[in-house]
Amino acid sequence: MHSAAFRAQRLARRMVDTQRRFPMHAPAIGLCVALAASCLHADVLEDIARTVPGIARRASSGVYDPESNIDAYHVGPGQTQVLCELQGPGEIRHMWFTLAGRDRRFNRTLVLRMYWDGASVPSVETPIGDFFAAGNGMRAELNSLPVQVTSYGRALNCYWRMPFRKSARIEVANEGEHDLCVYWQFDWMELPAAPPGMCYFHARYRQEFPAKPFSPYIIFDGKGAGHYVGTVFSLQSSFGSWFGESDDRFYIDGEEEPSIVGTGTEDYFNDAWNLRLFSNANTGVTIKEPNAEDCRFTAYRWHTQAPVTFTKSLRVDIERRSYALVVDPATGAKTTYDFKYRPDFCSSVAFWYQRDIAVPSEPFPPAAARINKEVFVEAAGEDERLRTSPGVKAATRSNRVANQKRALRVESDRPGGWLEIPFRIEEAGKYSISVYQVLTLAGGVWKVGLRGPAGEIALDKAMDFHDIFVTRRENYPESFLYGTWWEKKVGIHALAPGDYVVRFESAAAGICDLDGISIRRFPWDDLHGWMERYLAEEAALFAARIEEARTTVAALAARIEDHRRATGAYPR
Template sequence: MHSLLRRCSLATFLLASVTSIGHAQGLADLAQPMEGRSMRATSAHRTGPDGKFDPNGEFDPNSNWDNKNLEPGKTRVLMEADGPGVVTHLWMTFLGPQKHTWAKDGSANHQEMLLRIFYDGSDRPAVEAPVGDFFANCFGKRAEVISVPVVVEDADSYNCFWHMPFRKSIRIEVVNESKKPVSLLYYNIDWIKKDTIAEDVPYFYAQYKQEYPVKQGSDYVILDTKGKGHFVGTVLAVRSRSPSWFGEGDEKVYIDGEEKPSIWGTGTEDYFLSAWGLKTTSTPYFGTPYFDQWGIVGGHTAAYRWHVQDPWVFNKSIKVTMEHFGWMSPDENPDYKSTSWNERQDDYSSVAFWYQTGTPTFDARAPHAKERVLPSIERKVIHPTAMLDSLDHGHGLVRQQDINNYPEGHVFFKPESEGEGWIEIPFTVEKKEPLRLLVNATRAEDYGKYKATLDGVAIGGTMDFYNNEIDDWEYHLLDFWPEPGEHVLRMECVGRNHKSSGNYIGIESVRLRERRPRVIEMGHDKDKDWKEKPTLYN
């Protein structure tokens, strides 16, 4: 309860800070006369003369059924209107992907929902991005964002305040590219109907793209377009495929056709206005809504940067790029050294936000949701729940629990004493190749500290499974080239955190995660006996 109050207080404080910081110029604008008429497109329930739902009917004061479900493969038009006009605010909400009383089998996640906005009858969307990524919520994960143009309060109310002018017409739609429905979709879109829109007023654009993994020998391109306008924001999502820090790469921006970039940054975290790495945060103009674990193989980072006060202005063209350089583990380095300046092979996706007159020339398009899902990097996933009756363990209670929305649940072990706190998980290796061994486990307020051995050899450090809230965490243990055959991972209790009330353990899975192909090509550790010097690169 106390942690919930702290989160609510922080969110309230941040919202108040954004309001108080405000747009000084925006507040001044409110004291000026305004032209036009306010309008709204909404999911509020309407009925026709026959009393049945009619999107063009009258608002129904006797109904609270203001949400709409969107079945797989279907498109919901949220707004379709004639211009001139300016959209000033878009709000939507819907159920998360978890099973719910109103969605027994779960729902689509926001990465599987595609937001598209069309201006003036064009068949090419000016805005095309997964709903989540457009609101700086990447990887299909829900996260709170408290910023000036985008606010996702409590990780479930999606707001944007980008102004979107249109002249002839506008159509805003959401496409459900999931195999599950979008459940309980609510929306309100506020706009102002205008008499005219000046010829030099630019349109608002947002375009998603991805590279899984990034292309070797060329910087990652966030935006490349010809015309006149100004760049106003970036959302970037990175799934690391190598150990260590990915973000040493600089932003490089080419203005008006220049061959060498005149805007050149000092590092990825510096572009996102942080320093010495990234951590979870949300501020009016920059933030990192999602950051799971530092320096691991398979870590996720999502950050946003809004150029509201400092737009990049271009008259002929702009090309916004990001280097994908960072630290590298010795077994991925030709010289078997750990250095900070190596071209990495991580998975990148992004959304570029900009204003431009005319038609952009950026040819990126959002692939289908099934292609937006990050490819699996697991060589083998061992679920101990599948072998519950045959697991070797000390005396105590062992059972399967459905917790944390694990698809297979986890094995919960409550030993009778610290000395009985051990459990063994066997697995088979099919071929000799470089792999990373890790355990995905539950953390809770009554869980203990454990150490691991593999085939009797101590690996990794002490794993503390205590946390004041229930969550899951990856514990990375070993980089090795295991011999084909049978292996046994043993987890043994070595005590408890002084805050913990127990020495329990909950294991969702043991995972063998693939390493990049260049680890095989270089083969630095191929002929080494991992048992002599167990190594975890970080």
């Protein structure tokens, strides 16, 4: 096995040979040589047997006090908390977080910012969940080379190398409505000198809601010299049907046409024929719901094996055309359109290294623009608000897999026993409803319905609370003690303002454990109307381009004829 230094030297020799063959590109190739040699990471197991320069350090939320178990920072709503300020030269090697709070979407409302060497702009600015490859305010597990997440998406680890010359400042901003408990540990090396040819780590979030028609979604658009190393891409689907007929494209150093072009969304994330959940060292899909309205999806791809180098600029985008299943609300007729633009909610984090501090290209969006409006009905801790039939007991119990580590245990000693939980809707619209279950080996089958101003809606005639996942290795042995947390979506429903009740009715004597109920605003009220307007705009655009082509051809034909008359021959 060749050493990392040998591989870097071999790569440099190849680039120098290329420089001799293509002398016009000498400046760009020379800089690529420096970037490749200076930013190439050594194989950890190969180099660990050699002397390691520097001193191991750790910054954390813990306080050295044998008599205390207070190990977290409490960050209030609207508060920005500096976690640590490190003095360089140094390099962060590992970051770990775990978070807790009443806010169910803290993965999108808690913002992570990191500043290098006294810069006034953050090189890292992203919702913490998206940084760890879980979009749309959801949680997910993964096991990749630079990012690893366990415990239902609650144990967040990253191993990106983050060098700095003078200083590093890491902070979080709570843009949610409730206090958050933030536990953290950062392992770093205090170095005798900054690594030669050092590149700064960057990770920045952006979004489009809705994605603009007739243009691609831009993942990254930056200037400077560096190399692109990763993408986290998330989507919330507007239309039903498959959303992924979209090619990725990389425009390097001002190219008018991209030199790197993909073949589809699932292909970019190294899957094929649709997408399914998986997690590998370099690519993975952490969230994937069935193709339908409100399908939520997140995938990651790390380019660590083949970074995309650039010396002046880089633009990374992805097409936003695919299939679109449209339902006519008047007739119920369904029409599937091929390769049309869709107004999906697209969001992403771009990861790259750069020789200087990159200036943000656009403002960071506020929390209200990053998440859907949502009414969340807490089950645990709300015992006094609940109504039950005779023979039904409901009580809050400790449960480590549920939010805030507690769930509502409902026990019925007969068929037909029921529990009702009230809530209120203030804004009319479509809502995607989910029940957050805790599945257990003793869980039974319950009918779930919704009663409100317009009458009753059957949400699920037979919701099963039995744990079929209990033997999953990633949940063992906690699943045998507390069950398995599970989100069960029960449809998109039009709701008017007013008071509502969710009712759980037992099919037989048995139990269910509830974490809560999400009534999340579906942001598209008139998809049929949107498609009609889009098709009209598309037709007008095509007609204009056809007319433009006709005018261009006619002008060319006239010039050819003028040349023939003047010279007696057609131009060659």
